[in-house]
Amino acid sequence: MKKLRTIGFDADDTLWHNERFFHLTQKRFAELLADFAEAEHLDARLLAAERRNIGHYGFGVKGFTLSMIETAIEVTEGKVPSEVISELLSAGREMLNHPLELLPHAREAVEAVVESHSLVLITKGDLLHQERKLAQSGLGDLFDGVEIVSEKVPATYARIFGALPGGTGAAMMVGNSMKSDICPAVEVGSWGVYVPHALGWDLEHALPPQNARFKPLDDLSELAALVEEIG
Structure with a gap:
């Protein structure tokens, strides 16, 4: 498995x-x-x-x-x-x-894993605005599920990943926020893949988790190789 x-x-x-x-x-x-x-x-x-x-x-x-x-x-x-x-x-x-602009390697990274894994978009923010951005991105059809949440805390990932095959232990969260994307996902036993962004919001800063399931990347072009390595 x-x-x-x-x-x-x-x-x-x-x-x-x-x-x-x-x-x-x-x-x-x-x-x-x-x-x-x-x-x-x-x-x-x-x-x-x-x-x-x-x-x-x-x-x-x-x-x-x-x-x-x-x-x-x-x-x-x-x-x-x-x-x-x-x-x-x-x-x-x-x-x-404002017109939406995809980040470098975003489409390629999602398309590289869409056939082999179940994909879920997990984002926080205004419901209408996030739905509009997803529609403009052209990536919507690649995701099996979309979760627009009010906060990203361990309970968020326990609920979302825990309800999917394999549970939290067979899940990975990819994101640019150490506080919202990485630390809470790793806390519930998932992999946390940190992809840095040049600009950050002060309220999203946190120290990286000291855990083997924390995986930093330089950018999304490295994601497919990491997924293959984990198996």
Whole structure:
């Protein structure tokens, strides 16, 4: 019997670009509020707002937009011009409507394992936005299942992988977030394959697990060889 039967893929910044649009919008946010605070101070205040709002708004563009507006109100002591609020709302809409761009080797990596393993897309964020991005990616038909979740914790992988043939021990999670994709998957006994991305969100940082099932790669072009090696 094969050691590996199920491969889970993260979506944002694993299969397609995402974080760079947040960085560009955050730069625009700093420019709009340059008369009220320095960019470094704004970044820190925005990150604090995102951290406390995750439980209310979840992950994704909509929560990020609301956190920008909240931060703008705070740093201006309620004096933020309505034009700035309008610009922030417009920036959020632009992020939601931005054309999707696959990362290098993404399609090839998924296609290389689609015939031999069951594939599941596991991503968090806004349901409508993630569904739209998956449709635009052209990868949707390659997955046997799609899970859009509010959080990625050990219980998430125990539920998803545990219900599939072979359970968590015969599953692999591929992603760019050590905190959300790798550590919780390894904790429940799955392989965790870390594929780094140049841009990262501060709230997704974590130390790599000290476990033989943790497998770092340089990029997705190396995935097929690793899957074959595991067997």
